[in-house]
Amino acid sequence: MVLDEKNRSSVTTFVLLGFSEYPHFWVLLFLAFLTIYTVTLVGNLGIIAVIRINPKVHTPMYFFLCHLSFLDICYSSVFTPKLLEILVVEARSITFRGCMVLFFFGCTFVITEMFVLAVMAYDRFVAVCNPLLYTVAMSPKLCALLVAGSYTWGGICSLTLTYSLAELSFCGSNIINHSGCEYSAILSLSCSGPYFSQMACLIISTFNETSSLLIILTSYIFIVFTTIKMTSSGGLHKAFSTCASHLTAITIFHGTILLLYCVPNSKSSWLLVKVATVFFTVMIPMLNPLIYSLRNKDVKGTVIKLIVTKLLSHSI
Numbered sequence: 001m002v003l004d005e006k007n008r009s010s011v012t013t014f015v016l017l018g019f020s021e022y023p024h025f026w027v028l029l030f031l032a033f034l035t036i037y038t039v040t041l042v043g044n045l046g047i048i049a050v051i052r053i054n055p056k057v058h059t060p061m062y063f064f065l066c067h068l069s070f071l072d073i074c075y076s077s078v079f080t081p082k083l084l085e086i087l088v089v090e091a092r093s094i095t096f097r098g099c100m101v102l103f104f105f106g107c108t109f110v111i112t113e114m115f116v117l118a119v120m121a122y123d124r125f126v127a128v129c130n131p132l133l134y135t136v137a138m139s140p141k142l143c144a145l146l147v148a149g150s151y152t153w154g155g156i157c158s159l160t161l162t163y164s165l166a167e168l169s170f171c172g173s174n175i176i177n178h179s180g181c182e183y184s185a186i187l188s189l190s191c192s193g194p195y196f197s198q199m200a201c202l203i204i205s206t207f208n209e210t211s212s213l214l215i216i217l218t219s220y221i222f223i224v225f226t227t228i229k230m231t232s233s234g235g236l237h238k239a240f241s242t243c244a245s246h247l248t249a250i251t252i253f254h255g256t257i258l259l260l261y262c263v264p265n266s267k268s269s270w271l272l273v274k275v276a277t278v279f280f281t282v283m284i285p286m287l288n289p290l291i292y293s294l295r296n297k298d299v300k301g302t303v304i305k306l307i308v309t310k311l312l313s314h315s316i
Contacts, residue, residue, distance in 0.1 A: 011170035018086040018179040043289030044069035060138040072285035079281040101179040104162040112154030118215040160284035164197040165205035
């Protein structure tokens with residue numbers, strides 16, 4: 001037991017390599033990531049503000065969209081500031097405790113978003129397949145429970161995975177070949193048996209990905225069958241426009257996750273893992289508000305109205 005504690009405490013800090021292999025691109029990468037992060041914050045805060053301001057969009061769909069934007073802000077803010085820091089600071093170190101904290105919150109927000117997207121698919125299923133019962137079926141109480149359940153489950157999964165990492169011993173190299181505290185990168189540095197950690201990660205990630213995709217696919221199968229039965233072109237167009245933004249968002253989100261699953265665990269694949277992870281944690285939070293605002297008449301209408309009102313008030 002004493003030996004375990006000594007081994008575990010022998011590594012107190014980690015060094016994040018990030019993109020240190022490409023020093024000539026540091027300034028360009030910093031400016032690009034800073035711009036993306038700024039757009040992410042402005043875009044998602046704008047979505048939340050529009051939903052709060054416009055009474056017309058106080059519906060379940062926009063309630064879930066508001067939480068999606070909040071989660072995008074949260075997990076982008078967990079990963080991006082550290083990524084920006086290691087691009088400008090020579091000492092790219094992070095304490096073991098700090099790494100665990102970053103991993104816990106990042107994992108919580110990502111898993112929560114995964115299930116919020118699944119809940120949004122169920123919401124679209126009810127809206128398209130049972131439009132007359134939509135307001136009754138998607139009551140405010142049920143919506144709140146679905147969102148609360150997503151946050152709670154995300155926290156439980158993240159706590160389990162964080163505990164599995166915290167129990168490992170780290171007595172060798174402290175260099176993480178990644179831009180953040182990613183699970184497999186931390187696990188690769190362990191000098192103790194990683195069986196429990198590997199099994200915990202495999203079970204939790206497989207269950208979450210399978211169950212969320214099952215909810216999404218089942219919902220959209222019913223939506224497709226319902227739209228096929230529609231005779232009017234107006235109904236088809238409305239059903240498509242209702243689901244198009246959400247389908248685009250889940251395709252990008254789950255497509256990137258599945259890509260990371262499929263990458264072989266080898267040294268040559270680390271660059272692809274780093275790039276895919278950066279895309280997942282930096283780009284996707286920026287894309288979601290663009291996807292939902294560009295294809296949504298209510299959001300666009302509210303934004304245009306606000307801009308016109310501001311311009312008129314300044315001119316007067």
